[in-house]
Amino acid sequence: MTMDAGITPATLSALIALVRKHTGIAMTERKSVLLERRLRPRVQALKLNSYQAYLDMVEQDRAEIPHFIDLVTTNDTLFFRTPQVWDYVEQEFLPQWWREHPGKRLKVWSAAASSGEELYSMAMLCEEFQAAHPGFSYQIHATDISRQILALARDGQYTGRSVERIQSSHPDWVKKYFRPSANGLRVVDALKNNVELAQHNLLTPLKPAKQFDLVFLRNVLIYFDQEQQQTILQQARLSMAAHSVMIVGESESISGLNTAYQFDRPMIYRME
Ligand SMILES: C[S@@+](CC[C@H](N)C(=O)[O-])C[C@H]1O[C@@H](n2cnc3c(N)ncnc32)[C@H](O)[C@@H]1O
Structure with missing residues (x-):
């Protein structure tokens, strides 16, 4: 050619x-x-x-x-991307959810998971929360349309910018939740115990439908036009529990769209 x-x-x-x-x-x-x-x-x-x-x-x-x-597909992602989101999850969402649902298992969906940095960031927060709150348990369902990127997420091996980021933001957790690998770091198996990964197109219904308490739908809506964004949000809604929370990306706002999501603060929306 x-x-x-x-x-x-x-x-x-x-x-x-x-x-x-x-x-x-x-x-x-x-x-x-x-x-x-x-x-x-x-x-x-x-x-x-x-x-x-x-x-x-x-x-x-x-x-x-x-x-x-x-x-x-564009797969850019990082551990603890947009730190204020993770501060919110750690300091507000988890304690409040646990107060309101003692004994229940937290169900999380990383809906455009890419290579897994988002879902393992959440798994680390949950592990820490569990250590401080015996009885707390969680399940993270992670999906993406790209099978290749999901294979990387399943493997949990990271190099380059991803490694630099976690080393500078959470050096103590690198020691606790990662082991050295050939070119960088690999997440420990314990972090994968409560994680399931599956290929899924956000424009279609998630099967079987689940009742998630927290959904990460970050940095993916930007790739769609308004009509497709509506469809994605309608589909996601079917998998969200009452009073659950959806988190979108920094440059994404769904306030202008006609949806069932109530604005809480930038990037954070609630189901009624
Ligand atoms: C930029 S990454 C976002 C990763 C992570 N959520 C974050 O915020 O760091 C966008 C991901 O959306 C996925 N994606 C694109 N179109 C999709 C679709 N129709 N259904 C599911 N995932 C899709 C891509 O494969 C890619 O991994």
């Missing part, structure tokens, strides 16, 4: 439609460079001679769809 060829306008429109069909993500023509950068290694590895040939392949070969989804 002449890699200088780039994506033609017709192929770009068809690729954008395909991204939307398989993930719901609303891309615009401005994402041409991003799509090229993401797809190029795959097109080359498959020895195809154009982006159009790759597009044809995704349309004809179902086995290629998961690879395509892995390539077009």
Whole structure:
């Protein structure tokens, strides 16, 4: 393939439609460079001679769809991303929930879990809370549309920026909840005991429906148009317990959308 060829306008429109069909993500023509950068290694590895040939392949070969989804999704994440959210969970949400639900098991959903930093951040907070509150127990259900990124979350092995972040924000917890691995750190098995991971598209119903007490839906709504955001929020609502809490990303506000979620404070919403 002449890699200088780039994506033609017709192929770009068809690729954008395909991204939307398989993930719901609303891309615009401005994402041409991003799509090229993401797809190029795959097109080359498959020895195809154009982006159009790759597009044809995704349309004809179902086995290629998961690879395509892995390539077009953005998986940036960090341990304890947006620290004020975690201060809220630690200092307000957990103590209040435990006061109101003594003896119950806390059910958490990390709904666009990416490589797992969010769900293990929550698992660490829960482990600490449990040590101070005997009888407390929890379950974290983590989902993502990308099977490849979920495999990384399941493995729980981290390098680079993720490691730097946890080392600077929680050095004591690195000693407690991580072990050195080949290129960085791996979470201890104890942190995985109350975690289950599953592939799930947020635009579809979660099966079986669960009654979560706390839902992280962070840094994923931004990839969707307003109509799709409504659909995602309606679907998520079906899996939320009464008076449960939903946390969105820093640059995301759902106040303008017509939903059942009540604004509590920036990033924090409550179900009635
Ligand atoms: C930027 S990451 C957010 C990770 C984490 N929640 C955080 O805030 O750090 C967005 C994740 O959403 C996932 N995603 C994109 N479209 C999705 C969809 N339709 N259903 C489920 N997950 C999706 C991507 O695969 C990616 O891992």
